[in-house]
Amino acid sequence: MPEPTRKRVTDIGPPHYEQFLPPAIKENYGKWLYHEFVKPGVLMHVSESGAKLFTVRAGGSRLMSIQKIRMICDLADKYCGGYLRFTSRHNIEFMFTDPTQIDPLIADLAKIGHPVGGTGRSITSIVHTQGWVHCHSAATDASGIVKSVMDGVIEHFTHSDLPAKCRIALACCLNMCGAVHCSDIAILGIHRRPPKIDHANLKKTCEIPNVSASCPTAAIRPGTVDGMPSVVVEEDRCMFCANCYTVCPSMKLNDPLNDGVSIWVGGKVSNARHEPMFSKLAIPYLPNNPPRWPEVTDAIINIINVWKGHARKNERLGEWIERIGWPRFFQMTGIQFEKLHIDDFKHAGLTFKRSAHLMF
């Protein structure tokens, strides 16, 4: 506890961004006219004043050591006057006005293991959650799958060679800290068995009405088990969302035998062309197979290759599927359509095919 008389600094909020803006950005703030892709991972922004700013985008792992941050700072000191920024997808951006610095910087980045790319019609870094590195509710690891998938698709990071951009995201459980549900490809950790209830401790650790109320399908009700006040789960109604576990540690869903990964496709957040869309279920279950999750990696590479081979320029995965239809998506990717693909939650009927608009 601090001394009562000590002056305590609180609620200062974040530092003002202005002090961190490179001079070229400060001078041209709000005056940018257009941009060009110099090459994959390198942007040129041109101002109304004619000033040019070059940005080199390097892929980063979201989990980063202070040692690596210092190396990145060294490069920013060397090339960018000590300024840098990060993107919303864990990339690192270096900005400067002298184009002769582009290639030396890229070479220095390669020396510390960071590829340059992720611009234009490419796959950029995967947004993801903590997984087994730091989370209690993870149904799978996050960083390990992300590393394996990015190793497999890196050519589409370093080359702008896809029909459109492709945003991949991973959430290690349905809580979706990363809000992956509107991604071109979403990798989602899933449980497949109901909670294993610790009746001896439930009353001590949780509020029973809260546990009951947490269930989206009302499968949990208060009950007495072996003389102890606890809850009873109607297991037929459980769809393994683990919301009860989020509010109560005595409702454990983690299950090494049955936890795994599902794959969702065709979402987007941008308004460009098609309105924003949710991702839809492509593969209901793939096993947790650490350390490199080959089933997951192969499935994603397959989907990307089929899309790349057949989509029109500018068509994101979901827009391509909308044009060719879901039956053809399943046929072309070789993914088996099954009962689990048909929604059975609220408003499921809205997802049924409600017309004779079919392609044969």
Added chain:
Amino acid sequence: MADKLPPTPKLDELEKGPWPSFVSEIKMAAKSSLASQDLLGLLERSYNEKIGHWKHGGIVGVLGYGGGVIGRYCDLPAEFPNVSHFHTVRVNQPAGWYYKTDALRKICDIWEKRGSGLTNMHGSTGDIILLGTRTDELEPIFAELTAIGFDLGGSGSDVRTPSCCLGKSRCEWACYDTMALTHDLTQSFQDELHRPAFPYKFKFKMSGCPNDCVASVARADISIIGTWRDNIRVNQDAVLEYTKNGLNIQKEVIAFCPGKCMEWDGKQLDIDNSTCRRCMHCINVMPKALRPGKDTGATVLIGSKAPIIEGALLSSVLIPFWKPVAPYTDLKDLMGRIWEIWCEEGKNRERIGEFIQRMGMGNFLETIGVEPIPEMVAHPRENPYVFYEEYLVEDDEEEGQDKN
């Protein structure tokens, strides 16, 4: 300490391949951090057993704040004592994620002394995540962070750290100053951000244009997406230049136009702006030729969220066109009215989007004093189960007078 790294044959597989390896990062941190050494051992165990080894967070934090620190404890403290506590500290990022290296180095120094040396740059919501420390380090970390001008971000049932795209700082499409608005809202809502008093989390995300680079429409309770009201600015010469360089305008631009509002005769691009949907596609394809208009502002949408509890939602239109003018009093007043009804009647862990679904958008709008307008719906209701509120009473003195 380096020679004490535990054997990690499974994790070592993830040091192979061209993409930056998080395992190498943990190993780098482990050279000077016992916690990172134990994290390697614990994670290897998870890789062998296919299950995580973290318990639910306890309530930990800094004095006077209810958010900003996520408590985390390992379930094998005897075997991995250095990660028995492994709390996360969320540090509010500067808007747009710009830094000077001296500021980043100072954060690294604090974290080297008082934590695992592992970070996320950044977490999904936007904060700098300092990953793994002990309860007794929290107060010193907080004091040292504030001494260098940084503060904690949000966690739990509070305003979560607002975040934004880089806006006017480096993007010609930004229709308002996202970074200015984000910084202002963050400073204005410090109390709501640090002291959880809401039914559940509340997120603001600011995107400068309809491309929505921070995915605000999918994950923010309030999504503020830049747009314009007047005409797309066209440089016909530059359009022609694109076609000379091989752009097929018909195929790559017009065929994708959702408003079907464009025509190209080989010389001139005509746009019927009255049916332009401000989707950005044509501007994205021809950034040198087309620009958003000059009468710019933002569409304010409300209510998106991930699936838990009642299902995922996208944000929907609350204000079709808003002119963000500092100090943004109109928006802040509106937030006050929204939070008042939500705090009064929202259920525990009910996001604003779910709350609106439960009480009805019409009722919600009435409560917060916003007029219903057709821009708010994809189409009017299809079902006839209408809660009529007005009716006539026979023998009323003024015939036909509505009773309410």
